[in-house]
Amino acid sequence: MLKLIIFKELREIILSTKFAATFGVCSLLIIMAFYTGIKNYQNSVEEYNASRAAEISQYEKSDSITSRRTVFLPPEPLASLVLGISNDIGRSAVIYDRSYQAFRDSTYSVNPVFAVFRFMDLEFVFLIVLSLFAILFSFDAINGEKERGTLRLSFASPVPRAIFIFGKITGAFAALGLPLLVPLLIGLLLLPVMGVTLSAGEWLRLIILIVCGMLYLGVFLTLSVFISCITKHSSSSFLFMLLIWVCSVLIIPRASALLAGNMIEVPSTSKIYYQRLQMANQQSREYLTKLNDIYNRFYKELAQSGDTSPEAMEQTQKKISVTLENIQADMDKNLGIYVSRLYEERYNRQAQQERLALWIARISPSAVLTLASTELCGTSLGLRNNYREKVAIYSGFYSDFIEKREKENQDDMQANPIKPSEIPEFIFQASEPALIMRKVFPDIAILLIFNLVFFSGAFIAFLRYDPR
């Protein structure tokens, strides 16, 4: 019986003209998203190599040692499929003195032309198209049949209601989900065909991404069936679904970020920059007074000792310079601590703000899909944290290298320029697969819960439904 109902539903959807049209559009979009993603990836690899080569070439021409260097965020194939924040994050970081400047030159700030309309990536296609697809085919699942009178006919035979609604939902899901796997598979095949090699972990992440997409489709499908059970006319259920769609896809995610932004304020980097400058100014003023004091003190001591020989003079000079050097070093250290404390505070506030915003946004299944897919493809906010960490580690590493070279040069009494091949390479690795899975898990769970809630809603509503 169940099988029969599922097949009936499947046939009804797949043989309709509506299906042919929408399926064509969906397939086209999915394949296009894969294609442009791969192309973009190849372009950004080229760009990355060019930037790096340009940076390295400076060493070849230079005959002195610079403690400054710029590192770049390398592109990743999955990041081109789901762009997330990868175009908003500054891609280059200038390293000096064991620290780094804020990331600069995000793709959108360098090329605002792409920021006008943004890109069309796989996540975007999933987000908009899958949900609309689900709504279009199931907004009238129950009340449409009632309007046409076929529902009454169906229940003229002894069909249990539970089996009927279960069959309807599964049939619709199979009819929409299975055909979509075809363009998705073609897209996946495009990756190796166009010369993009993925690791096993990346393949797994892509497959989980597709599972998330299917769950998202399920959310809108079960919700549409649910709404069509609780409304009398298909036109009103359609209106409801469209409103829910607008809210879920377009409004809640945006509003949540703005809401959280208003609730928790984060000090800007420019503010920190000025606080640092102020502190440095204050320190230099203090330094001047201390300098005065020290000179006075040592020369007074010298005068009191009554020793006027040049050796004593020289010794005093030496003492003064040592004391001053110590003071300077202390001040530098204090400034460093002060600035890192300011940044830490900023990061903490920012993390708080982000956590709040993302949890509010998760009311909407679309936001959940966005968060899960960006997490899977390494373009979530975690990318920034990861990049930040890696650059911080590298800046220490690079400074060690420079110090070692400077010392060697001092020992050899000559300036040996750095050869490009000697420079330690900046290696950026995406988060570990296990960590990614742990982070994605709550989102997948939320999508599942949405499915279950709407499914049981539809189930219960249909048990009480009046088919006449």
Next chain:
Amino acid sequence: MLKTLIEKELKAILLSPKFVAVFFVCSILVILSIYIGIDEYKTGVRHYETMNAQLDQQTKELTSWSSVRLNVVRRPDPMHIFVTGVNNDIGRQSPIIRGDIIKLYASRYSDQLLFAIFRSLDLMFIVQVVLSLFAILFTYDSICGEREVGTLKLNFANPIPRTTYVLAKVAGSWLGLMIPLIIPLAIGIALVLICRIPMTSAHWIRFFLLIFMSGLYLSFFVCLGVLFSSLSKVASSSFLYLLVIWIGFVLIIPRAGVMIAGQFLSVPTAAEISAKLTEKNRDTSRQLSEWLSGRSSEYRKRIESLNDEDRQNKANELREQYSKDVTIKFSELNQEIDKYHVSLNEEWRNRKIEQERLGFSLSRFSPASAFQLAAMELSGTGVNIKTRYEDQLQAYKEIFNTFITKKEDKSGGIFAQVSKDKKPENIDTREIPQFIYINPDLKQVLQSTVIDITIISFYILITIAGTFIAFIRYDVR
């Protein structure tokens, strides 16, 4: 006759549950977006003021003109409340440093990535995406829906000309759609006035032009809806086609156009440009140090060649001459670097402009992108805000540099401070020329939006003509 028909159509829309839902959503969205915009504007102004105050304090404590470092901050504009555009994507500040390129840093989105995930919610977005969808919702069944219910047949039992009927349909739906836009907008305007946002008359003109563009853009979707509803027999299929077209126009064509342009025309990366600049800077500093060592040895030789008496008298003169020479050479080399920067930048920019032009021409196939580009142009948040800003900053930098050089000359060149014994005085920061960003004037803006207005009007004409033809042949049974 027309009046009665429009009234009937309007009444049918106003009394439908559709209208209630749309009105409710629109009101919330429009008012929320303006409220958020005002809030962001105020935060932006605060940011701008604190940055400037801090900078002022910094410069006030300086004692030498050559150590003045400026950091120009981009001032938010009230029009950003309604159209965010690329305002959040491009940098908000630019340091003015001699021999360094003008570049905007620290965009809002790169500073606060959270907001970049879902982007912002502005009036333009609501009109472009949400209201256009509602326009379709209002009209997809205007003809075929009546046919399905059977009222169309009844209507044409009376002697109504078909053209009048279809015209009334379009006008009625259009009016019905404008109500959910205009009423919350009026509240929004009141909000702007209450919050004392400094809108000048030019701002208001731009704002009303924006509303006019919105009306024009929405008329296109109203006409499109009526066209498809008179092309199809069943309301559900007309909606399906319209939805596919809507997805194409609003979501896909704009993005695809720019992406295709990006594929065809490549532009050198920022890193390549900055590497070229660093090289030039290094060359110049090497040149300078060579020149300096040559000059100083020459100077020493000349002093040595003098006899004891002359040495006393002429040494000072020579020293002054030397310091003047150094100052001149310094500014010469700086100018040379600046020129190089400008030429490099120009070449880069030309490539980018070409890319932009191709991308935007392709995306203008969709009226949605024509509307968006026009709206961004009207509010001064289009892509050219970046180049405009950088150009004006470049001009300002030259003014600033000549000002500083003059001041340095007056106080006796770069090395003057060191030789003087008297206590250095604080400089008067009020003398520093101020940077003021000049928005393109209304005429320029209008000139660049004319193309978009033409595109949308053209689309409207085509759809109206199509609707008339389709409906005249329509089988009302």
